[in-house]
Amino acid sequence: MSKDVIEEGQTQHHGKDYVDPPPAPLLDMAELTKWSFYRAVIAEFIATLLFLYVTVATVIGHKKLNAADNCDGVGILGIAWAFGGMIFVLVYCTAGISGGHINPAVTFGLFLARKVSLIRAVAYIIAQSLGAICGVGFVKAFMKHYYNLEGGGANFVQPGYNKGTALGAEIIGTFVLVYTVFSATDPKRSARDSHVPVLAPLPIGFAVFMVHLATIPITGTGINPARSFGAAVIYNKEKIWDDQWIFWVGPFVGALIAAIYHQFVLRAGAVKALGSFRSNPTN
Numbered sequence: 001m002s003k004d005v006i007e008e009g010q011t012q013h014h015g016k017d018y019v020d021p022p023p024a025p026l027l028d029m030a031e032l033t034k035w036s037f038y039r040a041v042i043a044e045f046i047a048t049l050l051f052l053y054v055t056v057a058t059v060i061g062h063k064k065l066n067a068a069d070n071c072d073g074v075g076i077l078g079i080a081w082a083f084g085g086m087i088f089v090l091v092y093c094t095a096g097i098s099g100g101h102i103n104p105a106v107t108f109g110l111f112l113a114r115k116v117s118l119i120r121a122v123a124y125i126i127a128q129s130l131g132a133i134c135g136v137g138f139v140k141a142f143m144k145h146y147y148n149l150e151g152g153g154a155n156f157v158q159p160g161y162n163k164g165t166a167l168g169a170e171i172i173g174t175f176v177l178v179y180t181v182f183s184a185t186d187p188k189r190s191a192r193d194s195h196v197p198v199l200a201p202l203p204i205g206f207a208v209f210m211v212h213l214a215t216i217p218i219t220g221t222g223i224n225p226a227r228s229f230g231a232a233v234i235y236n237k238e239k240i241w242d243d244q245w246i247f248w249v250g251p252f253v254g255a256l257i258a259a260i261y262h263q264f265v266l267r268a269g270a271v272k273a274l275g276s277f278r279s280n281p282t283n
Contacts, residue, residue: 049131049135052135057139084206089205108121167250169219177254232244
């Protein structure tokens, strides 16, 4: 979902041919001299702040109402829609500025695929983490009593599940998300299926929605280290910190697997690098 990736759709087309953009430099010091870089970092901060504010407020509001009436509140389905819907909205709004990552795991996956430089990746992850802290801070300020009473919307391993299960759920859930990001922004797909319009934020938002339906009962659904970290910092309870590593290791491993699968299996990157095989452009 990086700006570089979004721009991949703007490639030269000759029939079904396509041109991959060059890989981003590992250390692009020139970025530090450009306003567009700082604008993108600010966009990531604000987008993650808004994401955490709306979604965590939805979680707290649901728990508050559900405690009074088991038939009230938005339910798990509503929470999943809140997360998926906000990702759709915010990716749509920021894709042309920062790429609309809004997630350190997405940034990490795109960095591994050489879609963003190391400097941009680190700056994005810091901005996302700070934005998440501020977003959850607003929730606590506006809903303090219920925020403390209902667990702060923090991620942790739910009763009845162990840490291994939780880690596996986070890995698979993040794989689904990052794999969707790569697929929705693939220039080869744009060239091959140019007759099929694809609004990239839509499948990405739906991926977040579907993963939440599957994993809310297990971990509350992280798949976004900034989301988990921001909630942990503001809620600041020992149990939350004990499980925090799961919500960094799982998403980063899931993003790594997605990057390898897309770049080196689906796109035959390893084979191309060896120069021993040339993909059929009609595939």
